[in-house]
Amino acid sequence: MPSFIPKLKFFLANDALIHFFKNRYWSTDELTFARSFCQIHNSPNIWNLKLRLLCEENNDMIVAAVLADSSSEILSFLIDRYRRNLSFIQISHKLHVHKNGLQRWRDKVLSDIVSLIEYKLPIADIFSHNKVEALIFSLERTISFYEQYGKGDHSFLTQLKRKLSDFQDLLFTLKQFSLSPSDKLAYRIIRNKILNPNLSLEELEEICHCSHTAISHYVKDFQLQYARKFLQ
Numbered sequence: 001m002p003s004f005i006p007k008l009k010f011f012l013a014n015d016a017l018i019h020f021f022k023n024r025y026w027s028t029d030e031l032t033f034a035r036s037f038c039q040i041h042n043s044p045n046i047w048n049l050k051l052r053l054l055c056e057e058n059n060d061m062i063v064a065a066v067l068a069d070s071s072s073e074i075l076s077f078l079i080d081r082y083r084r085n086l087s088f089i090q091i092s093h094k095l096h097v098h099k100n101g102l103q104r105w106r107d108k109v110l111s112d113i114v115s116l117i118e119y120k121l122p123i124a125d126i127f128s129h130n131k132v133e134a135l136i137f138s139l140e141r142t143i144s145f146y147e148q149y150g151k152g153d154h155s156f157l158t159q160l161k162r163k164l165s166d167f168q169d170l171l172f173t174l175k176q177f178s179l180s181p182s183d184k185l186a187y188r189i190i191r192n193k194i195l196n197p198n199l200s201l202e203e204l205e206e207i208c209h210c211s212h213t214a215i216s217h218y219v220k221d222f223q224l225q226y227a228r229k230f231l232q
Contacts, residue, residue, distance in 0.1 A: 013113035016059040020067075021082040023060075047149060054145055058138040062116045065134035066109060069125070069197060073097070074105050081106070119163050121170075126223045127190075127197040129178075132171045139164040170226055185210060189218045 067075055077095060080086040081102075088099045095102075115122050116131060119139060125131050143160050146152035152160075177190045188208050193199060199207070204215045 009114045009118075010110055013110040013117065016063055016113055016117065017078070017082050017109070019056060020060050020063040021079070023056075047151070050149075051145070054141060058141060059113075059117060061134045061138055062113060062131075065128070065130040066112050066116070068130045069128050070109070071198065074109065077102055077105055078109065119160070121167070121226075123223050125197070126170070126226050127174070127194045129171070129174060129194070129197075132167055132174065136164065136167050136171060139167065166226075185214065186218050189215055190222055193219060193222075 067078065070078070073095060077091055077097075080091045080094065081088075086094070088102050091097075091102055092099045097105075112122060112125070116135060119135060121131065121135065139160055143157060143164065146157060146160075174194050177187060178194050180187050180191065182188075185208070189204060189210070192204060192207050196203075201212060201215045201219065204219070205212055208215065
């Protein structure tokens with residue numbers, strides 16, 4: 001486990017992964033009954049149940065976004081580990097990756113989930129449509145939920161709304177770069193990075209036909225415009 005992640009957060013992220021891969025989702029009839037029951041019975045316990053279900057649904061969206069941005073090897077590892085319950089040794093033999101390497105993969109995925117659950121966007125994920133959209137949807141649902149039931153103090157909701165506005169601004173910028181017809185070097189670099197967020201600087205060099213220095217400059221400059229804001 002990374003030393004910068006408290007154990008509780010690590011376990012919560014792990015539970016979110018387990019829930020995503022193992023949960024038996026409710027049928028339409030079950031959901032209809034549950035919603036009707038919750039509307040009729042309004043108590044602190046029912047509100048806590050609703051909040052728990054909301055958090056689980058939001059976490060599922062966040063995990064799905066993390067998986068969508070993962071490499072095929074990491075995705076295969078997570079399926080083997082969390083859906084098929086294979087041991088690290090079994091997966092190591094199957095994927096030809098050392099056990100320590102698999103643990104590093106797991107820890108990276110868990111640290112990403114921890115950040116997103118806390119509505120923080122790691123600097124490496126600034127270019128990820130999937131993760132930004134998951135954060136926006138999760139924040140919209142959470143804010144709406146607290147306002148509907150008159151829960152959460154003013155400062156708490158103000159903070160959530162500020163984060164939502166920031167992520168919406170970032171998504172708008174990502175779309176602007178993605179759809180821009182400009183052939184300027186900065187636009188070509190950022191556009192390719194947005195369309196392929198897992199590309200390394202070396203791979204971007206080959207696609208954009210420019211130097212490593214130029215790639216690094218424009219990518220880091222774009223990241224730094226948003227890093228302080230989204231890691232708070």
